[in-house]
Amino acid sequence: MFENLALGFASFADPMVWASAFVGAFIGYLIGAIPGLGPSLGIALLIPFTYGMDPVVSIVGLVALYVAAEYGGAISAILINSPGTAAAVATAWDGYPLTKAGRAGEALTVSIVSSGMGIIISTAFLVATAVPLSEFALRFGPGEYFALALVGLSLVSGLSTGSPLKGAVAMFLGLALATVGLDVQTGVPRFTAGNPEFFEGLPLVPILLGLYALTEVLVMIEDGAAAKTKSVPIKKLLAVPMGTLLGLKMVIARSSTIGYIIGVIPGAGPSIAAFLSYAVSKKLSDKPETFGHGALEGLASSESANNAAVPGSLAPLLALGIPGSATAAVMIGALMVQGIQPGPLLFTKSPEIPYTIFASLWIGVPIMVFVGLAGARIWAKVADIPRPAIAAIVTGICFVGAYASSNSMFPIYVMVVAGLVGYVLRKLEFPLAPVILALVLGEMMEINFRRALITTRGDWAVFYSSPMTVILLLVAALAFLLPAFGALRGLVRKRRAT
Amino acid sequence: MKIWNFKTALVGAACAGVLSLGLAGPAAAQEGWKPTGPVNFVMHTKPGGGTDVMIRSLAHSLEPMIGQTVVVVNAPGGGGATQMAKVAASAPDGLTLAVNTVSHFTSMLTNLKGTFAPEDFEWIALMQVDPILFFAAKESPLKDMKDLVELARSKEGQINIGGFGPVGSMQNIGMSMLEQAAGVRFNWVAFESTPDIIAAVLGGHVDVGVANLGPVIEYFAADRLKGLGVLGDNRLSSVPDMQTFGEQGYTVDTSWLQVRGVFGPKGIDPALQQQIADAIFRAMEAETYQTYARAAGVEDGAFGPVEYTAFVKNIMTIAEEQLGAAGLLTQ
Numbered sequence: 001m002f003e004n005l006a007l008g009f010a011s012f013a014d015p016m017v018w019a020s021a022f023v024g025a026f027i028g029y030l031i032g033a034i035p036g037l038g039p040s041l042g043i044a045l046l047i048p049f050t051y052g053m054d055p056v057v058s059i060v061g062l063v064a065l066y067v068a069a070e071y072g073g074a075i076s077a078i079l080i081n082s083p084g085t086a087a088a089v090a091t092a093w094d095g096y097p098l099t100k101a102g103r104a105g106e107a108l109t110v111s112i113v114s115s116g117m118g119i120i121i122s123t124a125f126l127v128a129t130a131v132p133l134s135e136f137a138l139r140f141g142p143g144e145y146f147a148l149a150l151v152g153l154s155l156v157s158g159l160s161t162g163s164p165l166k167g168a169v170a171m172f173l174g175l176a177l178a179t180v181g182l183d184v185q186t187g188v189p190r191f192t193a194g195n196p197e198f199f200e201g202l203p204l205v206p207i208l209l210g211l212y213a214l215t216e217v218l219v220m221i222e223d224g225a226a227a228k229t230k231s232v233p234i235k236k237l238l239a240v241p242m243g244t245l246l247g248l249k250m251v252i253a254r255s256s257t258i259g260y261i262i263g264v265i266p267g268a269g270p271s272i273a274a275f276l277s278y279a280v281s282k283k284l285s286d287k288p289e290t291f292g293h294g295a296l297e298g299l300a301s302s303e304s305a306n307n308a309a310v311p312g313s314l315a316p317l318l319a320l321g322i323p324g325s326a327t328a329a330v331m332i333g334a335l336m337v338q339g340i341q342p343g344p345l346l347f348t349k350s351p352e353i354p355y356t357i358f359a360s361l362w363i364g365v366p367i368m369v370f371v372g373l374a375g376a377r378i379w380a381k382v383a384d385i386p387r388p389a390i391a392a393i394v395t396g397i398c399f400v401g402a403y404a405s406s407n408s409m410f411p412i413y414v415m416v417v418a419g420l421v422g423y424v425l426r427k428l429e430f431p432l433a434p435v436i437l438a439l440v441l442g443e444m445m446e447i448n449f450r451r452a453l454i455t456t457r458g459d460w461a462v463f464y465s466s467p468m469t470v471i472l473l474l475v476a477a478l479a480f481l482l483p484a485f486g487a488l489r490g491l492v493r494k495r496r497a498t
Numbered sequence: 499m500k501i502w503n504f505k506t507a508l509v510g511a512a513c514a515g516v517l518s519l520g521l522a523g524p525a526a527a528q529e530g531w532k533p534t535g536p537v538n539f540v541m542h543t544k545p546g547g548g549t550d551v552m553i554r555s556l557a558h559s560l561e562p563m564i565g566q567t568v569v570v571v572n573a574p575g576g577g578g579a580t581q582m583a584k585v586a587a588s589a590p591d592g593l594t595l596a597v598n599t600v601s602h603f604t605s606m607l608t609n610l611k612g613t614f615a616p617e618d619f620e621w622i623a624l625m626q627v628d629p630i631l632f633f634a635a636k637e638s639p640l641k642d643m644k645d646l647v648e649l650a651r652s653k654e655g656q657i658n659i660g661g662f663g664p665v666g667s668m669q670n671i672g673m674s675m676l677e678q679a680a681g682v683r684f685n686w687v688a689f690e691s692t693p694d695i696i697a698a699v700l701g702g703h704v705d706v707g708v709a710n711l712g713p714v715i716e717y718f719a720a721d722r723l724k725g726l727g728v729l730g731d732n733r734l735s736s737v738p739d740m741q742t743f744g745e746q747g748y749t750v751d752t753s754w755l756q757v758r759g760v761f762g763p764k765g766i767d768p769a770l771q772q773q774i775a776d777a778i779f780r781a782m783e784a785e786t787y788q789t790y791a792r793a794a795g796v797e798d799g800a801f802g803p804v805e806y807t808a809f810v811k812n813i814m815t816i817a818e819e820q821l822g823a824a825g826l827l828t829q
Contacts, residue, residue: 044545048558051786141703182577182609185688187664187826189609196579196610203575266697320700321716322693329693330546336793337555337786343716407573408580447690454687455658455704 005127008355011056012363020057021360024064025368029375031065032072035084035213036205036401039069039327047334055338059353060360062334066327067361068368070270070310071115074303075375078107079382080394082213084401086204086271086440087309090278090302092212093433097294102232104383105239105376110296111303112372113238113245114252116365118304121256122263122311123361130354131347134319137265142452143462145267147472149445152272154479155279156434164487166430174438177202184447185454197410206402206411207439210418211432213398218423220391234377244296251281251297252304259305263312269325270309271440277305311361318354320344531773533593536567539760540596542581544574548712548794549758552626553597555791559784564777577605582614590765592774595622598759600668603813607821608666619761621810623775624801625782626791628710628756629730630672631740632659633723635699638706643727643746646706647680655683660695661708664688666826669708672729672754674820679748699723710756711736712795729754736795751816757799759806771803 011017024046031042042065050058073088078095091111098107140148156171180191181201192198238245255277262273281301282291291298313324314331321343323329335342340353347354385393402415422432456462464470537560539553550572557568573581581596588594606614634640640649650657661669670686677683687704689695692713699707700722707714707723711734717723718737725740731752733742743750760778762771779800781787791798801809821827 041545044550044554047546047551048554051555051558138697138701141698141701183664184690185664187608187666196576196613199577199579199609200575266693316697320697322697326544326546329691333546333548333551336551337790339789339793341712341716341793341795344720344722345716406575406580407571408575408584410575410580451687454685457656457685 001127004351004355005358007352008357008359009363011060011352011356012359014054014057016054016057017060017360020061021064021364021367024061025068025364025371028065028068028070029072029368029371032069032084033075034072034401035076035082035209035397036404038073038085039066040330042066042069043327043330043334047337050334051337055340056352056356058338059335059356060364062331063357063360064364064367066331067119067307067310067364068371070307070327071112071303071368071372073306074111074115075108075379076397078111078299079104079379080213080390080397081216082394082397082401083208084205086208086436087269087274087306088302089208089212089271089433089436090274091299091306093278093292094295094298094302096216097292098296098299099383101294102383103294105232105234105380106296107294107299108376108379109234109239109373110245110248110299112369112376114248114255114300114304115307115372116369117252118256118259118306118308119311119361119365119368121253121304122260122308123358125257125260126311126315126361127358130315131319133261133264134316134322137316138320139468140265141462141466142448142455143466143469144472145448146445146452146463147469147476148265148268148272149441149448150476151472151479152275152441153438153445154476155275156437158279158282158479158483159275159431159433159437162429162431164483166428167434170425170430170432171434171438174435175442177207177435178439178442178446185450201443202439203405203411203414204439205405206415207418208436209398209401210415210420211422211435213394214415214419215422215426215432217391217394217398218419219426220387223387234380237373239376239380240296248296248300251300254284255281255301255305256308259308260312262305263309263324264315266313266316266322266324267444269313270306273309273312274302274306275437277301314357317342318346318357321346531564531592531770531777533564533566534591535593536569537564537592538569538571538588538594540581540584540594541570541572542574542578542597542602543572545570545572549597549599551790552758552794552796555787556625556778556781559787560777560781563781577609578602579610579613582610582619585761585763586614586618588763590620590763590767592762592766592770595760595762595774598757598761600756600813600817601663603810604666604668604671604817604821607814607817608826611827616810616814618764620764620766620771620803621759621761621806622766622771622803623760623778624757624799624806624809625760625778626758626796627799628712628758628796629728629734629752630669630708630710630754630756631714631728631734631737632706632708632726633699633714633718634706634726635702636722636724637702638724640706640726641724642741643676643680643743643748646726647676647682647748649705650680650682650684655685657684657706658687658704659684659706659708660687660689660698660704662689662692662695666821666824668754668756671817671820671824672708672750674824675729675750675754676743676748678823679743679750696723710795712793715795753809753812754816757809757813758796759799759801759810768803775802775806 031037074091077083077088077092081096083089083092095107182199258277259273262268313328316322317328402411452462585596695707698704
């Protein structure tokens with residue numbers, strides 16, 4: 001293994017490889033920062049440029065692009081409350097309040113450092129466990145996936161603030177929205193009103209843009225051009241003292257581990273990783289009440305987890321040829337144009353490929369962090385743009401981002417409706433997080449629930465015959481019920497006191 | 499049933515295509531396709547899928563030949579409807595083209611019936627054919643299709659077959675054809691991507707999977723998966739041991755193949771269509787494209803507008819029969 005790793009690092013003797021890593025990181029950083037674009041698109045666009053290139057050079061560039069683009073989503077989430085992917089939603093929860101408090105530079109610095117650390121830690125896991133853990137992940141059948149999605153959904157109670165009833169209503173709204181589209185098993189259209197636009201379900205990116213960014217614009221308009229906090233300029237290399245970053249080391253280590261493991265399971269991916277580690281960090285924090293109001297801990301856990309999921313998603317890709325995420329699936333296409341077909345033989349047939357990827361993840365991170373820290377100084381100034389101008393710019397980004405997601409008008413309509421619905425929900429103090437969580441997980445939950453029962457022809461034993469399913473279902477039940485018991489006990493005490 | 503025998507037609511045309519490409523090369527260069535502006539290829543998928551990578555590879559070698567930029571426009575959504583609407587609304591000048599698979603035809607008979615029909619478009623070139631095959635995990639007791647059919651008979655249909663798309667999809671129809679030929683029933687488990695099917699077969703969550711060769715070939719080589727049979731006329735050259743359905747005694751219509759073709763809006767001049775098809779076939783000879791196509795495990799098709807239009811008609815007939823038999827036709 002160490003021999004091969006040395007082989008991987010040796011490829012960086014070629015200056016072209018360095019150039020490729022820089023270019024990849026830079027493009028990825030920009031593409032990720034624009035809502036509606038994302039790592040998959042970035043890689044697909046870059047594929048034609050890799051023809052005739054040395055495979056190692058092109059793979060290093062694409063990996064750098066992938067990780068930088070995955071990070072880039074944090075920038076728009078922090079600065080303008082516009083998460084371009086579900087994975088960056090939890091980043092916006094604490095990042096945007098920090099920006100509003102004039103601490104954008106701090107938020108960007110914490111996010112880039114956590115992201116970088118997430119990738120470094122996760123890559124170490126990847127080198128050590130890619131093959132055995134990927135083989136283990138194969139045991140995840142439909143029953144296990146259903147239980148995992150349910151665990152994700154059970155986080156609603158931990159993530160939503162305010163009334164549990166309103167949280168539940170918001171969750172069911174998300175679940176209801178997730179049922180729109182062609183039925184995956186039978187192909188029957190559901191709630192499509194005969195319009196083919198609805199066949200593939202409600203598109204996620206426009207809903208994210210609407211619920212978060214457009215809603216924010218409406219709130220800004222309501223507040224008017226009132227006084228706003230001047231952001232603190234970044235003076236040194238880091239906008240936060242080293243001590244603050246060191247204080248986050250446990251949060252980052254824990255979230256990176258969660259991120260890696262969730263990333264390895266095909267189909268789970270960065271968004272579940274970010275939500276899960278955010279919920280865990282909140283539960284374990286000394287100051288859980290600060291979460292959602294600009295907690296650096298929350299920001300660090302979301303960002304380290306969603307970036308740690310990237311090397312995680314590469315594990316089944318490299319070990320078995322099974323992509324762990326949509327972007328990893330695009331990587332397969334990129335490798336194929338080089339004549340490399342990822343599969344179970346990759347490690348034995350062409351070990352230089354996986355080990356170069358490992359090396360490029362480690363070498364790519366400092367490059368990405370450097371680009372990120374340099375960029376943070378410029379980006380942080382975005383927070384100083386007068387509010388009316390910001391509102392106009394964000395609205396523009398929402399429309400362009402929604403259109404770009406499928407080059408058609410339909411996502412724009414979805415985005416506008418989601419923005420208006422989100423505004424009403426916000427005014428009525430319904431939390432938005434459960435809507436997104438349920439929308440992301442609802443489809444995964446339903447498909448796997450039905451797939452499980454189809455494979456057993458209706459035998460429910462599929463949900464209690466596998467130990468892994470049972471454990472996951474118990475975790476979900478506890479996560480749902482414990483807060484409910486707590487609330488009930490508080491209520492009883494209050495009754496007794498009066 | 500008046501069916502054109504595509505088995506021979508396809509093989510014949512493939513050979514003829516190779517020959518005519520060699521012969522027609524210089525002539526085509528003289529009066530080749532000279533578009534007056536950038537050419538758009540509208541995709542029904544998100545960026546980065548198998549078909550998307552195919553068209554980007556092709557665009558790369560097509561651009562220098564036609565002296566124009568080739569832009570890949572991703573218009574996912576609506577089960578292809580977003581793409582087809584864009585194509586239908588464009589001018590028939592050859593500057594807006596699109597890529598299709600068999601799912602375009604099955605959806606025009608079901609969910610998109612009344613919205614789009616093959617007559618609304620020009621079918622210009624068939625670029626790839628890709629037969630489907632059935633596979634099982636290495637550990638499985640099944641060795642071939644006969645074992646599978648026997649098992650299905652003894653367990654009264656309690657055999658899970660994982661494949662791409664819902665009931666009525668291209669692969670599901672392939673399974674139905676086998677059911678009819680063998681007189682058994684299987685249990686269809688729908689998946690949304692081929693890697694998911696492979697993972698489910700490797701993990702033992704379904705008994706048998708359906709796929710095209712490309713995504714599974716490495717697993718055959720690594721001895722993790724084994725092929726049970728291929729729905730085609732001939733065995734696959736890279737998996738010579740795997741018999742066809744026909745060889746194992748199950749006669750099915752072997753023109754039921756996954757395809758990737760190029761189509762455009764109604765009204766493109768037939769001469770221009772031929773020029774476009776010729777240019778595409780020549781671009782497919784480029785080394786970069788061939789590297790990709792061989793890694794992807796697909797076979798090159800070489801049907802021009804006339805043959806492809808006839809092919810589409812035949813595919814529609816088979817799909818209509820099969821979907822009708824399954825009670826899936828939208829009234």
